[in-house]
Amino acid sequence: xxxxxxxxxxxxxxxxxxxxxxxxxxxxxxxxxxxxxxxxxxxxxxxxxxxxxxxxxxxxxxxxxxxxxxxxxxxxxxxxxxxxxxxxxxxxxxxxxxxxxxxxxxxxxxxxx
Amino acid sequence: xxxxxxxxxxxxxxxxxxxxxxxxxxxxxxxxxxxxxxxxxxxxxxxxxxxxxxxxxxxxxxxxxxxxxxxxxxxxxxxxxxxxxxxxxxxxxxxxxxxxxxxxxxxxxxxxx
Numbered sequence: 011x012x013x014x015x016x017x018x019x020x021x022x023x024x025x026x027x028x029x030x031x032x033x034x035x036x037x038x039x040x041x042x043x044x045x046x047x048x049x050x051x052x053x054x055x056x057x058x059x060x061x062x063x064x065x066x067x068x069x070x071x072x073x074x075x076x077x078x079x080x081x082x083x084x085x086x087x088x089x090x091x092x093x094x095x096x097x098x099x100x101x102x103x104x105x106x107x108x109x110x111x112x113x114x115x116x117x118x119x120x121x122x123x
Numbered sequence: 124x125x126x127x128x129x130x131x132x133x134x135x136x137x138x139x140x141x142x143x144x145x146x147x148x149x150x151x152x153x154x155x156x157x158x159x160x161x162x163x164x165x166x167x168x169x170x171x172x173x174x175x176x177x178x179x180x181x182x183x184x185x186x187x188x189x190x191x192x193x194x195x196x197x198x199x200x201x202x203x204x205x206x207x208x209x210x211x212x213x214x215x216x217x218x219x220x221x222x223x224x225x226x227x228x229x230x231x232x233x234x235x236x
Contacts, residue, residue, distance in 0.1 A: 044224075053125065053213055053227035054166065110156040110179075110215065110225055113166035 014098045019118040028085040030117050032098030035079040042101050043074060044111065045083045047094040047119075054097065054113075057083065088121045095119070126150065127228035129214050135234045141202040144231045148195055148216030154178075155197040156217075156225060157189055161210035172197055173220055204235045 015033040022028040034043065044059040058065055058072045060081075065072045071084040085092055097116040126149035136142055148155050157169040159182075168181035172191035183189075186204075191197040201208060211230045217223040 048166075051211060051230070053127070053215075053229045055125070056224050056226060059224065110158075110168055110171055110217075112168065115165055 014100060014114055016096075016098050016114065016117045018115065019120065021120050021122055022085075022088050024090060024121050024123050025087055028088040028092065028119060028121070030083040030085075030096050030098075030119060031080065032083070033080045034098070034100050037078050037100050038102070040102055043072065043078075043081050044099045044101055045070070045072065046097045046099065046111070046113075047092075048097070048116070049091075049094040057096075088119075090121050090123060093119060093121045125226040125228060127214055127216050127226055129212075129228040129231050131231055132229070133232045133234075135236060136204060138204055138206060138235055140204050140235075141200065142204065142233065144199040144201070144212050144214075144233070146197045146199070146214030146216075146228060148197070148214075149226055152216035152218050152226075153195065154217045154220055154223070154225075155191055155195070156215040157183075157197070157199050158213040158215065158227075159210050160213065160230075161207075166213070169199070171220075178220065201233070206235050209233055209235045 045057040046054040048054045060072045074081045095116040095118050128147040130145045153174045155172045159167045169183040170189050171179040175191050186202050189199045213230045215225045215227040217225045
């Protein structure tokens with residue numbers, strides 16, 4: 011699976027949009043981009059994933075650049091409960107993926123009141 | 124609630140002992156993954172089972188073993204425990220392998236004293 015690079019930490023004001031960047035310049039054509047978050051010592055929580063099109067669900071939006079070398083997770087109206095470590099993970103399409111998810115260090119997002 | 128159930132939630136045991144952690148995957152999920160998260164390491168993949176068969180091994184020590192039973196629940200056995208084995212152990216499940224979304228349980232806190 012391709013390696014990802016994320017900022018170590020970020021701050022965002024409550025009520026504002028939180029934009030979390032991820033660089034995955036070595037991503038392959040068959041690799042998806044997944045985002046998870048982990049609120050202190052809880053189980054990682056799935057947020058969203060995509061291949062090349064932008065995706066939106068009730069939690070967030072995922073914007074993937076046209077060359078697929080980077081992406082941005084957007085939390086539209088951040089709340090204090092969104093304070094967590096956010097992990098950007100690239101994962102191969104079927105045929106691989108037996109290892110599940112490879113977690114890096116993620117971005118510690120702190121929502122400020 | 125992800126639908127993945129882990130027991131026990133907390134466990135304290137002495138060095139040299141053996142413990143078993145149990146995981147019930149989400150209904151219908153055939154894949155079970157085990158992860159370890161200690162203070163100084165991130166989330167480390169240990170092992171993956173699919174429909175009762177071992178599919179992939181990560182950084183799992185020889186003192187650790189796992190299995191998945193016909194009813195699809197899984198157990199992680201940790202033996203000859205050392206202080207360094209103190210960690211959060213997460214179980215996760217997905218429908219199959221490949222890019223099916225993986226959902227995590229809330230973890231089992233193991234403290235070795």
